[in-house]
Structures are given as C-alpha cells and as structure tokens.
Amino acid sequence: MMHSDQVSVDVDVARQMIFDQFPRYRFEQIEQLDAVGTVNAIFRIGSEAAARFPLRMGDPILCARMLANEAAAMAELAEHCPFPTPRPVGLGRPGPAYPMPWAVQTWIAGDVATPDGLAGSRTFARDLATLIASLRAADTRGRHFDGHGRGGDLPDHDDWIVVCFEKSEGLLDVARLRRLWARLRELPRPGFLVMSHRDLIPPNLLVRGEHLVGVLDGGGFGPADPALDLVAAWHLLDHEERKTVRSHLESSEIEWRRGAAWAFQQAMGLVWYYERTNPGMSALGRSTLQRLLDDPDI
Known part of the structure; x- marks a missing residue:
C-alpha cells in the first residue's frame, strides 16, 4: 500500500x-497494468481503452467533479499535443x-519512458522540446494558475520541502540539498503563464525507439509557470541533451533554473515517500536530484 488512505x-x-x-x-479482456503510477490503478480494456480507478479515498462527489474536470483538460490537451494522447470515453459510478x-479513456500504445533509457538521445530531447513548445503555444484563454500543486510560487512549497528534508535524513545528502533549495526558492516568479501538462514525469511519457509516441495523464493541463514542464529534461535527460531542450x-537562465527548482520540489517528495512502497518512483527521485546536484549550470 503506497498511501494510508489507499x-x-x-x-x-x-x-x-x-x-x-x-x-x-463486455467481450474484451481486462488486464491490470503493473505501472509505477501513484494516483490510479490502471486496467487495460482490450486494445482500445483503459480504466483508471483512483487509489486514494475521498468524497465521491468531489472525486466525480475532479474526474469531469480532468476529462475536459484531457480533451483540450489533445487539441494541442503533437503526439498521441488519451481522450476521455466516460465516467464510471461507484459500486x-x-x-x-x-474513468475510462482511450488506449495509447508505447513503452513507458525511464530515467536512463533515452537519457543520451538527442532525438528524444528534440521530441520533448517540441512537446513543451506546442503546449506553451496553446491559448490560456485568460485563465490563471489554480493554486494546486506545482506551477505557482516556489516559496509556497517551503513547508513541504522542510518535511521532505526531515524524512530524508539518512537517505540523501540533506545538508547539500538544503543549500540548493535555499538558492532555487529565491528565483523571481515568471511574468506570465502558459499552458502546461504539469506532470511530465517518465511514467506519463511513452516511447518507441528513440521517439516520443504518447503523452499520458493530461488531466492537469492548464496555466502554470512556463518553466514547469522543463521538469521532463531533469527527469529524463543527461546534461548535453538537456542543453538541446x-x-x-x-x-533564459532564470527560466531554466526555475525548471530545475520544480524538478527539485517534485523529486524531494519521491525518495522517502515511496522508498518501500514504490521503489521505481523513489529511484526516479534519486536520479533527478543527482542530475541537479551534478549540473554545473545549477
């Protein structure tokens, strides 16, 4: 169990x-996917669809509203994403x-990206850059950051980062990470927002060969810091390929460092929280933090 309320x-x-x-x-084969996701249990439905069951208990009415909002965001993402992305099929009721x-959505074929699998691929780096640029070009339609999760002001996450530092003692070089966050959190806020996927981690990207062939979990598509989607570069690419992106x-230097800051914020929560329950996600946090610590520009 990954969560106490699972x-x-x-x-x-x-x-x-x-x-x-x-x-x-009714006549399709149903198969549970052995995925590293932390939000939903995912079941493949034949070759055309997938069902996503939220893993954490909550108010069913609020959950239904959240799933409806996610479906709308997925549909909007599909209009602007240059790579295949699931489209909503329908919402299921409690039983x-x-x-x-x-929720049920269409199925996208591909292999889940890994932190090291294409880390040295310039082709893949270009695909990631194309994805981010295309999403940024979508119209925000006057919408603002919704205040949830990453993509607003970095100092808003100080309390969470302090918890992560305390939980990571003995797991990571916390003293060095504290010094890095102290610098990153002071970066100036962006002067504008763009449309953003908002969770470009490896499990949400599908690859085949050296190419990006699918973008998953688009329910958070919305306005955010233009640097937020740059987390993909830190999760997935080595130094030279990050330069390509x-x-x-x-x-700019500030935008690039803000992308590093968002990657830091995300990675710090992965190592300790999933240490025993989801080793793949914990390992992702470690590899991303190491890239940040090793990068001469950061």
Missing part, C-alpha cells in the same frame, strides 16, 4: 464494474466493491 481494487472488481457500466466492452467514481525553447 482504496483497494483488483482485476475482478474492475472487470465487473467495466462490464456492468460499459457493456460495449459495492469500489466506493469511488472512476534549452536551446530549442530558448529558455
């Missing part, structure tokens, strides 16, 4: 709920064996 759902429960509420899939709303996007 909801249990297995393939038998998912199969019954999918067949009952989406009868069009006797699973108490929360859930920066050059393509013409990122």
